[in-house]
Every structure is written in structure tokens, then in C-alpha cells.
Amino acid sequence: MSATALPAPRGISLPSGKAVASLLMLLPGLAFLFAFLVLPSLVLLGNGFMTQHQSGDVAPPFSLANFDRLLFSPAYQRTVLLTLKVAFVTSGITLLLAYPLAMAIAYARPFFSRLTMVLVVAPLVVSVLVRSYGWQLLLGNSRTGVLNWLLEGVGLGVTPVKIMYTEWAVVVASVHVFLPLMVLPIATSLTRINPAINEAARMLGAAPWRAFLRVTLPLSIPGLTAGISIVFSLTAASYITPAMLGGTRGAMLGNLLEQQVTTAYDWAMGGAIAFLMVAIALLANFGATWLIEYRQRARRLASGAH
Amino acid sequence: MRGRLSASGAVLVYGAGALILLFIMAPLLVVVSLSFSAAPFAVFPPRGFTLEWFGRVIADEEFQHAFIVSVSLAVAATAASFALGMPAAYALNRWKVPGAQVMEAILLSPQIFPILITGLALLQFMARAGLRDAEMNLFIGHVLITLPYLVRTITASLKLVDRSLEEAALTLGASPWRVFWLVTVPQIIPGIAAGCLFSFMISFDDFPISLWLADAQTVPLPIFLHSSMSRIFDPSIAAMSTLMILTGVLAVIGLEKLVGLRRAMGI
Amino acid sequence: MAAQPVDLALSGLTKHYGRNVAVDSVTLRIAAGEMVALLGPSGCGKTTTLRMVAGLVEPSAGDILIGGTPVTRVPVHKRNIGMLFQNYALFPHLSIAQNVAFGLQMRGVGRAETAKRVADALALVQLGAFADRLPAALSGGQQQRVALARALVIEPTLLLLDEPLGALDKNLRESMQVELRQLQRRLGITAVLVTHDQEEAMTLADRIVIMRGGRLEQVGTPEEIYSQPANRFVAGFIGAANFLRGTVAGQQPDGTMLKLAGGGQLLVPRQEGGAPVLVAVRPEAIDLSPPDAPAPPNGTPAVVEQVVYRGQMTHVYMRLDDGEPLLAYVANRAGGAQGASGAQPGDRVLASWLPAGNKIVADQ
Ligand SMILES: Nc1ncnc2c1ncn2[C@@H]1O[C@H](COP(=O)(O)OP(=O)(O)OP(=O)(O)O)[C@@H](O)[C@H]1O
Numbered sequence: 035m036s037a038t039a040l041p042a043p044r045g046i047s048l049p050s051g052k053a054v055a056s057l058l059m060l061l062p063g064l065a066f067l068f069a070f071l072v073l074p075s076l077v078l079l080g081n082g083f084m085t086q087h088q089s090g091d092v093a094p095p096f097s098l099a100n101f102d103r104l105l106f107s108p109a110y111q112r113t114v115l116l117t118l119k120v121a122f123v124t125s126g127i128t129l130l131l132a133y134p135l136a137m138a139i140a141y142a143r144p145f146f147s148r149l150t151m152v153l154v155v156a157p158l159v160v161s162v163l164v165r166s167y168g169w170q171l172l173l174g175n176s177r178t179g180v181l182n183w184l185l186e187g188v189g190l191g192v193t194p195v196k197i198m199y200t201e202w203a204v205v206v207a208s209v210h211v212f213l214p215l216m217v218l219p220i221a222t223s224l225t226r227i228n229p230a231i232n233e234a235a236r237m238l239g240a241a242p243w244r245a246f247l248r249v250t251l252p253l254s255i256p257g258l259t260a261g262i263s264i265v266f267s268l269t270a271a272s273y274i275t276p277a278m279l280g281g282t283r284g285a286m287l288g289n290l291l292e293q294q295v296t297t298a299y300d301w302a303m304g305g306a307i308a309f310l311m312v313a314i315a316l317l318a319n320f321g322a323t324w325l326i327e328y329r330q331r332a333r334r335l336a337s338g339a340h
Numbered sequence: 341m342r343g344r345l346s347a348s349g350a351v352l353v354y355g356a357g358a359l360i361l362l363f364i365m366a367p368l369l370v371v372v373s374l375s376f377s378a379a380p381f382a383v384f385p386p387r388g389f390t391l392e393w394f395g396r397v398i399a400d401e402e403f404q405h406a407f408i409v410s411v412s413l414a415v416a417a418t419a420a421s422f423a424l425g426m427p428a429a430y431a432l433n434r435w436k437v438p439g440a441q442v443m444e445a446i447l448l449s450p451q452i453f454p455i456l457i458t459g460l461a462l463l464q465f466m467a468r469a470g471l472r473d474a475e476m477n478l479f480i481g482h483v484l485i486t487l488p489y490l491v492r493t494i495t496a497s498l499k500l501v502d503r504s505l506e507e508a509a510l511t512l513g514a515s516p517w518r519v520f521w522l523v524t525v526p527q528i529i530p531g532i533a534a535g536c537l538f539s540f541m542i543s544f545d546d547f548p549i550s551l552w553l554a555d556a557q558t559v560p561l562p563i564f565l566h567s568s569m570s571r572i573f574d575p576s577i578a579a580m581s582t583l584m585i586l587t588g589v590l591a592v593i594g595l596e597k598l599v600g601l602r603r604a605m606g607i
Numbered sequence: 608m609a610a611q612p613v614d615l616a617l618s619g620l621t622k623h624y625g626r627n628v629a630v631d632s633v634t635l636r637i638a639a640g641e642m643v644a645l646l647g648p649s650g651c652g653k654t655t656t657l658r659m660v661a662g663l664v665e666p667s668a669g670d671i672l673i674g675g676t677p678v679t680r681v682p683v684h685k686r687n688i689g690m691l692f693q694n695y696a697l698f699p700h701l702s703i704a705q706n707v708a709f710g711l712q713m714r715g716v717g718r719a720e721t722a723k724r725v726a727d728a729l730a731l732v733q734l735g736a737f738a739d740r741l742p743a744a745l746s747g748g749q750q751q752r753v754a755l756a757r758a759l760v761i762e763p764t765l766l767l768l769d770e771p772l773g774a775l776d777k778n779l780r781e782s783m784q785v786e787l788r789q790l791q792r793r794l795g796i797t798a799v800l801v802t803h804d805q806e807e808a809m810t811l812a813d814r815i816v817i818m819r820g821g822r823l824e825q826v827g828t829p830e831e832i833y834s835q836p837a838n839r840f841v842a843g844f845i846g847a848a849n850f851l852r853g854t855v856a857g858q859q860p861d862g863t864m865l866k867l868a869g870g871g872q873l874l875v876p877r878q879e880g881g882a883p884v885l886v887a888v889r890p891e892a893i894d895l896s897p898p899d900a901p902a903p904p905n906g907t908p909a910v911v912e913q914v915v916y917r918g919q920m921t922h923v924y925m926r927l928d929d930g931e932p933l934l935a936y937v938a939n940r941a942g943g944a945q946g947a948s949g950a951q952p953g954d955r956v957l958a959s960w961l962p963a964g965n966k967i968v969a970d971q
């Protein structure tokens with residue numbers, strides 16, 4: 035039986051046929067990204083290491099002068115630090131607001147769970163521009179701002195609250211803009227937790243809040259980390275929200291970048307700023323990925339050591 | 341789901357949830373309420389009720405033009421992203437491609453890359469290459485931002501496909517190509533439709549890409565709205581914004597009808 | 608409905624996953640019209656073997672021959688094999704009739720003939736009335752019958768079943784087993800069944816293939832496997848077995864006498880050499896008698912530890928004096944509630960059985 039000769043495979047054999055086919059299917063997308071994202075970005079970011087000439091060209095000599103100026107001259111440094119601060123504070127506040135909503139989506143009765151889901155997702159498909167406009171109306175510094183009008187209405191508005199055109203207005207609006215992006219990964223994490231695990235903790239005598247702290251919270255950390263990294267990197271890269279709400283005091287890296295290339299025509303400095311923004315985004319994302327994997331590896335090691 | 345929140349936990353979650361939902365809705369409600377205000381300035385509180393601003397906005401030729409630009413841009417970008425993303429996602433998920441993880445990461449990378457910089461880099465690149473056709477540049481830029489969403493939703497849909505159905509069809513004599521059309525596609529269509537709808541909204545709402553790539557002739561709606569904001573102070577801005585909110589609400593309803601929001605958002 | 612029955616041969620069939628060997632040079636011949644069950648513990652390679660036959664998994668080495676023709680390089684959709692999946696795998700967007708018609712449409716069978724054959728196939732599984740329903744509107748057992756009709760309507764050369772009844776409850780499973788068996792016999796189709804339920808294997812199969820770690824351990828009829836297990840693994844896997852290790856105490860005219868460390872003695876067929884011998888004894892072979900009865904020629908003293916009443920049988924768990932366990936099934940006749948000769952935990956008893964109950968097995 036084993037002596038039976040095999041017939042020669044007819045046509046293309048399956049594996050190599052699939053290799054060719056998958057190459058053909060992947061190539062267009064990858065080539066598109068390479069041509070219009072990777073290559074242009076490398077050129078733009080590369081500008082940061084070159085010199086802006088009077089002629090308008092960005093060309094050698096190579097130098098780190100742009101980065102030196104961006105990171106250490108007071109005016110630029112202030113914007114860098116403010117960007118990080120706004121991103122940091124926004125992620126923190128967003129996290130606090132997102133967790134209860136994620137819990138409502140994961141655990142509430144179907145009706146409330148759906149309602150919360152709709153109300154959380156709806157703003158996601160409304161332009162950031164429109165939402166920032168809404169916050170402009172809400173936070174207006176004079177009596178015409180909705181917030182001040184309300185405070186006056188209840189007799190608290192002796193002096194109008196003035197947070198418009200500060201970084202705080204940017205924080206408030208950014209929290210609003212990015213909240214859904216924090217809620218969704220946390221809710222995903224929460225729904226993936228086997229309910230029996232929480233029940234087991236309760237059966238073992240854990241009060242609800244302890245079961246939450248010891249079981250639910252640690253198990254939701256992947257979603258939490260993902261949410262924080264998304265919100266942090268998007269806030270640090272935002273443009274329209276600080277442009278509409280931050281004024282000059284609340285201007286962030288994105289606004290500085292726009293100003294450098296459209297008013298100062300300094301593409302070298304623009305390249306350096308872009309480089310920094312990309313670095314922040316990538317660090318936040320890879321940092322979060324690394325953290326999640328590191329925790330999982332640590333846990334595997336710990337369980338293997340028993 | 342029952343019993344997963346204790347009584348005090350439920351009060352906490354529902355109470356906090358209600359306040360936070362109010363926070364989420366507030367800016368949208370303010371905009372919508374002002375769009376019906378009869379006062380000549382967009383100032384709170386709204387006075388009276390009128391549909392005049394909507395009438396004016398819709399009759400405005402520039403608005404109409406911007407709207408058409410945005411819709412055609414979103415449709416074209418979504419279609420192109422689908423054409424690029426569908427085969428790629430399928431190959432990555434179904435066949436063992438060497439380096440699949442890296443390629444998937446590359447396909448999803450525009451999502452973590454700051455969009456403002458995606459647009460600026462493209463602007464500089466196209467300008468240097470002498471390609472100054474704003475329509476084409478906008479189209480390319482919008483494909484860049486919609487592609488990762490489509491790849492992600494298509495991947496998610498493919499992962500939900502019951503593989504034993506495909507295997508059953510194969511054993512019944514269907515060729516791989518027919519299996520794809522007769523068994524796989526019917527299962528992934530709702531998910532893909534939801535992905536396309538979401539991608540449409542991403543493009544329709546985009547500001548940071550269009551900021552760089554639009555020119556005076558080709559003005560997408562968000563750019564038009566933004567420039568109007570610095571010129572016009574009556575409630576027609578609120579009316580325009582309300583129309584954009586309405587588009588978003590329709591999209592959410594569409595997503596809910598197609599696959600349910602939870603699945604559309606991957607929960 | 609089936610085509611001419613054909614035989615199936617596997618030769619040196621092997622599948623590696625990386626450095627893991629899921630199936631390790633399996634060679635097996637299944638006669639035309641025969642139903643063979645692959646049985647073994649989880650992860651032993653049953654599903655992988657079946658999927659290689661189906662063409663859903665590509666073998667790393669070896670050949671598959673159906674009716675003498677190698678099909679190893681033939682893609683799944685050209686093998687003309689019927690397969691039943693554990694979760695039924697009915698197309699949820701197609702009606703029952705459309706599900707059954709699917710394979711015929713793939714073969715370009717005409718409309719009228721398709722309709723007729725679909726009706727016949729549904730009648731065969733007694734589901735003619737359900738033709739227009741969607742699969743979701745059927746019970747699990749009905750869905751599996753539709754899957755069966757869908758697999759058979761294409762007149763496959765082979766029928767492959769991967770735990771086809773695993774998702775059904777016990778009663779339904781048993782009646783489906785009978786139904787499946789009758790149908791397979793009537794159509795005379797060659798079938799391979801994967802299961803980890805030994806009763807199912809014994810009920811359905813002409814021959815049982817015991818697998819472990821990707822290899823074949825023993826191939827035989829249910830009776831051969833049960834009464835002549837090749838080794839300790841097979842004896843323990845099929846039904847329950849006691850394992851007793853004896854040393855040769857002397858030769859007798861009718862065999863070799865073994866001595867057990869726990870004090871008993873066993874008469875086994877003649878053994879050459881003095882190596883210790885491993886003997887398997889089925890629990891139902893063992894009789895219990897009071898300790899003062901005359902010492903049996905083939906048996907051992909033991910202490911009762913636990914008595915479990917199981918209806919037809921009483922399970923008596925005992926321990927020999929050297930600490931080895933011994934299990935006996937004592938039949939409960941005439942509704943004797945006491946059963947088991949009234950043995951109580953703590954009692955000393957004599958366990959004895961006919962020498963024919965001693966099966967010498969390889970210790971592996
Ligand atoms: N796609 C795969 N990739 C890697 N390893 C696999 C794959 N499929 C199966 N295996 C491994 O091959 C071995 C045999 O698997 P198989 O599914 O054939 O077992 P089985 O006998 O059907 O078990 P069960 O009774 O649990 O269904 C297992 O160790 C399994 O982990």
C-alpha cells in the first residue's frame with residue numbers, strides 16, 4: 035500500500051498558489067501605505083534633522099538644532115510640557131469618567147446597557163469640530179456662556195468663571211471628545227470577564243467592593259491600558275480642540291506645528307515638532323502594549339512557579 | 341448579567357453614569373437648541389423657535405457644494421479602502437502568511453499615527469511631486485484614515501465566521517471561491533456594512549487631513565464650517581452643526597440596525 | 608443513495624504541528640461498507656486523522672487511498688466525502704431544503720433532480736415536513752439529521768463523523784446512535800467515526816481503533832478490544848480493569864501459577880522465563896465469598912472499603928493486603944436490595960474468578 039506511487043500534483047500546488055495569491059491581495063494595501071504614509075512621513079520627520087534655508091528649501095547640513103530649540107528654549111518648551119500635561123490630565127479624568135460607563139455597558143440591565151452604549155457612541159460619529167463648537171458655547175467666559183448663565187441663574191455667578199481660552203477648556207473638551215475611546219476598550223475587557231469568577235470571589239467571602247478591587251479591576255487592566263494609551267496619544271496630537279478652546283494660552287504641539295509651517299514657513303522646525311508628536315504617539319502605544327504583555331508574562335511566570 | 345452589580349454598586353454606577361451621560365450630551369444639546377433660536381446671535385439661552393437658519397443653510401450654494409464634496413469624498417474613500425482592505429484582511433486572517441502580524445500592524449498603523457501629521461506629510465510630499473490636484477490629494481488622505489477602520493472591522497467579522505460552515509461547504513464540493521461567496525460573504529456582510537458606514541463617518545467628519553489638503557475650490561464640509569465660524573455669528577453655524585449631528589445620529593441608528601452597536605464597536 | 612461502497616486505506620499518515628506530532632505514521636485499512644470508530648483520550652489525534660482524510664488538513668507525510676486511488680493531493684471539494692460536524696455546521700442563512708441541496712448545486716445537478724433527491728434525503732431522516740424552515744428553528748437532534756441528509760445526498764464515497772452526537776443529551780444520543788447505525792448499514796457506506804465515548808464506539812462500530820499520542824494502540828472488533836486488550840492502556844481505557852502484578856511461583860500442567868504480593872494466586876497460560884507478569888481482570892468477572900470459604904485456586908483475599916449500589920450492579924471497592932486496589936461488579940439479581948452478597952465496608956472477603964478472566968497485558 036505504501037508502495038503506491040503518488041500522482042504528480044496537478045496545476046499549482048496549494049501552498050505556493052496561496053502564497054502568490056496572498057501576496058497579490060496584500061500588496062496593493064501595503065504599497066499604498068508605503069507610498070502615501072510611510073515615505074511622506076519619513077521625508078517630513080527627516081526635515082527635523084536638517085536646516086531651513088532662506089530660499090525655502092529644507093536641506094543639509096544635518097543638525098539637532100531644531101530639537102534643541104523645541105525642547106530647551108522656554109517658549110517651545112512650555113508648549114511641549116503643556117501638551118504632555120493636557121494629555122496626562124485628560125487621560126486621568128477620562129479614565130475616571132469612563133469606568134462607570136463601561137461598567138454600565140457591561141453589567142447593567144439590557145435596556146440601560148444599550149442606552150449607555152448609544153449615548154457613548156453617538157458623539158463618536160459627530161465631528162470633533164462640532165463638539166468643540168458646543169464647548170465654546172458652553173464655556174464662554176462672559177454671561178453668554180451656558181455655564182456662566184446657569185451659575186448666574188442659581189445665584190452663584192457673582193464673577194463669571196473664566197476657563198475659556200485656557201488649557202482647562204482644552205482638557206474639558208478633550209475629555210468629552212475622547213471619552214468613548216476609553217469606554218469601549220474597558221467595556222470590552224469587562225464583558226470578557228467570566229461572570230463566574232466574580233461570583234466565586236463573592237462566594238469566598240469578598241464584599242462587593244473587594245471583589246471589584248481584587249478581581250474585576252485587575253482583569254480589566256488590558257482594556258484600561260489600551261484606553262489610556264489611545265486617549266493620551268490622541269490628546270497629545272490634537273489640533274482643532276486647542277485651536278478653538280485654548281487660545282494662545284492653551285496652544286499645543288499641533289497648533290505650534292501648524293503655525294510653524296503656515297506662518298513661519300519653517301519646515302525644519304515643523305519636522306522636529308512632527309517627529310516629537312509621532313514619538314509621543316508611538317511611545318504611548320508601544321508602552322501600553324509592552325505593559326500588558328509584561329503583566330501577562332509576569333503572571334504566567336508566577337503561576338508556573340507554584 | 342443579573343446580579344453582577346450589588347445594590348450599592350448599582351446606585352453608584354447608575355448615578356455616576358447618569359451624570360456623565362449628561363456631560364456627554366450637554367454640548368450637543370446646546371448646539372441643537374441654538375439652531376432653532378430666533379435670536380440673531382448664537383447666544384444662550386435660545387429665544388423663540390424658528391427653522392429659518394436651516395432654510396438659509398440648505399439654500400446656501402457654498403454649503404451645498406461643501407456637502408457634496410464631503411459625501412463624495414467619504415463614499416470614494418470608503419470604496420477604495422474597502423477594495424484595498426478586504427483582500428488584505430482576508431489573506432492575513434485565512435492564510436498563514438509569513439510576517440502576518442507585522443503586516444497587520446502596518447495596515448492598522450495610520451490609526452495610531454497622528455492624523456494631523458499624516459495630512460501634513462502628504463501635503464509636503466504631493467507638493468514636491470508637483471501633484472496639486474486637491475481632489476486627488478484629499479481622496480488619498482481620506483483613504484489613509486479610513487483604511488485601518490475597514491481592515492479592523494473586516495478582520496473582526498472574519499474572526500466571527502463559523503469555520504466549520506466553510507469546511508462543510510468544501511466537503512460538499514464547493515470550490516474555495518464559491519465557498520467564499522456562498523458561505524463566508526453572507527456571514528460577514530452586516531459587519532462589513534457597519535465598517536463601511538463607520539468609515540464613511542470618519543471621512544465625513546474629518547478635519548485634520550482636509551485642513552492641509554483642501555484648496556479654495558474643493559472645500560469639505562468641516563473645513564467650510566470652520567471657516568464660517570470665524571465669519572458668521574448667527575445661529576446658522578449651530579444649524580449646520582446640527583445637520584452634522586443629525587448625520588451622525590443616522591449613522592448610529594444604521595450601525596445599531598446592521599449589527600447592533602456592541603458588535604459594531606467590537607464589544 | 609450511496610454509491611458503490613469503497614475501501615479506505617491510510618498508510619504512514621503523519622501530521623506535524625511545528626515540533627508537535629499530532630498523528631504519527633498511522634497505517635490502517637478500512638473495508639468497504641465498514642464503520643470504524645477512532646477512540647482515544649483528548650488530544651490523541653483523532654480529529655486530525657479524520658480531517659486529513661476529509662482533506663481539511665494537509666498531511667505532513669503518508670498517503671490516503673480511497674477505493675485504491677490516492678487522494679492525498681486532491682483538494683477537499685473534489686473528494687466527494689460526506690462529513691458530519693459536532694456543531695452540525697448547517698448554513699444558517701439557507702433553509703433546510705437549500706442546505707441539503709447545496710452539494711447537488713455544486714455538482715450542477717438539474718433542478719428537478721435536485722428537488723427529488725433532496726426530498727428523498729429528507730424523507731430518509733424523517734424531516735420532510737421541515738424543508739422550508741431555517742436551521743435555527745430545529746432542535747439539536749433534528750439539525751444533526753439535516754446535516755446527515757446533506758452529507759448523504761451527494762452520494763459520498765465515505766462518511767466521516769467527528770463526535771456527531773456530542774452536543775445531544777443522553778437519550779437523544781442513544782436513539783440517534785441506533786438510527787445512524789441502521790442507516791449506515793442500509794446504505795452500505797464506508798464510515799469513520801471519531802468519538803471519545805466508548806459506549807458510542809461499541810454501539811456503532813464494526814471495528815474500533817484505539818489511539819494514543821498520535822499512534823494506533825490496537826485495532827479490533829469491540830469484543831476483541833474488550834476481551835483481549837493488547838496492553839494496560841487499552842484495558843484501562845475500554846471499560847474498567849484491575850491490574851495485578853504477579854511473580855511466577857511454579858509451573859502446573861494447565862499453566863503457570865503466579866503469586867501476588869497481597870497474598871493471592873492466579874493461574875495463567877504458560878509463561879516462559881521468570882519475569883513478573885501484569886494481569887488485567889475485569890470487575891464483572893470477580894465473585895466475592897466469605898473469608899472462611901476454602902481458599903480459591905484463582906483469587907485473593909481483600910478488605911472491602913466502599914460499596915456503591917448502582918442498580919443493575921453493585922460496585923465493591925476493595926484493597927489487597929499489599930495496598931493495591933481491587934474493584935468488583937456484583938450483579939444484583941431479582942431486585943435484591945442488599946446485592947453484593949451483603950458485603951459491608953471493613954469486611955474481609957475472598958475475591959475469586961475463573962482463570963479465563965486473567966488477561967495478560969503488556970505493561971505500557
Ligand atoms: N491547528 C493546530 N495547530 C497546532 N496543533 C494542533 C492543531 N490541531 C491540533 N493540534 C494538536 O494536535 C494534537 C491532536 O489534536 P486532535 O484535535 O486531533 O485531538 P483529538 O483526538 O481530536 O482530541 P479531542 O478528543 O479533544 O477532540 C493535539 O495535541 C492538538 O493540540
Ligand SMILES: [Mg+2]
Pocket residue numbers: 653654655
Ligand atoms: Mg477532536
